[in-house]
Amino acid sequence: MSDDFMLDTDELERRMDGAMANLRTEFASLRTGRASASMLEPIVVEAYGNQTPINQLGTVNVPEPRMVTINVWDKSMVQAVEKAIMNSGLGINPQTNGTIVMLPIPELNEERRRELTRVAAQYAEHARVAVRNIRRDGMDQVKKAKADGISEDDQKFWEDEVQTLTDKHIKALDAALESKQAEIMQV
Numbered sequence: 001m002s003d004d005f006m007l008d009t010d011e012l013e014r015r016m017d018g019a020m021a022n023l024r025t026e027f028a029s030l031r032t033g034r035a036s037a038s039m040l041e042p043i044v045v046e047a048y049g050n051q052t053p054i055n056q057l058g059t060v061n062v063p064e065p066r067m068v069t070i071n072v073w074d075k076s077m078v079q080a081v082e083k084a085i086m087n088s089g090l091g092i093n094p095q096t097n098g099t100i101v102m103l104p105i106p107e108l109n110e111e112r113r114r115e116l117t118r119v120a121a122q123y124a125e126h127a128r129v130a131v132r133n134i135r136r137d138g139m140d141q142v143k144k145a146k147a148d149g150i151s152e153d154d155q156k157f158w159e160d161e162v163q164t165l166t167d168k169h170i171k172a173l174d175a176a177l178e179s180k181q182a183e184i185m186q187v
Contacts, residue, residue, distance in 0.1 A: 005145040007158045009165060012138045016169040019130035023173060026123040027180045030116055035062045035105045040070070045084040047077055057081060058101075068103040075099050108184075117181045124177040131169045138162035 028038035037060045044051040054060065058072035058081065072078045081101055082094045091112075095102045108116070142158045 005148070005150045005154060005158075007138060007141055007145075007161065009138075009161055012134055012162065013165055015134045016131050016165065019127045019134070020169060020172060020176070022130075023123055023127040023176060027120060027176065030120060030123075030180070030184065035064070035066055035068045035103075037062055037068060039090065040068065040085075043084050043088045043090075045077070045080050047080055054081060054084070058099075066105045068105065070101040070103070072099045072101060113184055116184045120177060120180045120184065124173055127173050128170060131166060131173065135162055135166040138165075 025041070028036070029042045030039075037055075040054045040060055043054050045054060045057055046052075047057055054070060057074065057077050058070045061069045061071070063069055070081060072081055075098075078096060078099055078101060082096060085092060085094045085101070085103065092103045092105065095104065139159060139162055142155055142162065145158070146152075146155045
C-alpha cells in the first residue's frame, strides 16, 4: 500500500475557500457608513409561515450613497419587513412610504467604527480557526497514511503541501480583514 497515497489537496483548498467565502459574506453584512444591498442579506422575515430572506420579498435598490430602498411586492408584508430590519441590530430605522421601505444610513461615529473593526476581527478569527481545523484534518490524513506505511519523505511532502495551502489562505484572510477595517475607519 505504501507509496500510492494521494492527499486530496483540491478538497482541502475547496473547504478553505469556503471559509474565505463565508468571511466575505459576514464582512458584507457589516455597515460601513455607505449603503449596500448586501447589508440586508443576513436579515430574514417571518413571511407566510417561513423564514424568508428580504430579497425574496421585494426589490432591494441603492438609489443614493446613504439610502437603501426595498420595494415590497406584497403590501401585507411591509410591516413584517420593517419589524425584521428594526430587530436585526443594524441600527437603522426604516421609513415606509406605501410598499417602499426606505433605510437612511446614518453617519458612523468614531466609537461605532472601532466597535465594527473589532467585530470584523472576530469574524476573521473564526475564519482562521476554520482554516486551521481544515489543516488539522489534512495533517491527520497524512499521519494515518504514515501509519499505513508511506515513506517519511512523502509524509514531509504532504505536510508541507497542507501547510503551504494553509499559509496562503491565512494570508488572504488577513488581507481581507485589513481591507475591511480600512473601509470601516474611512470617514
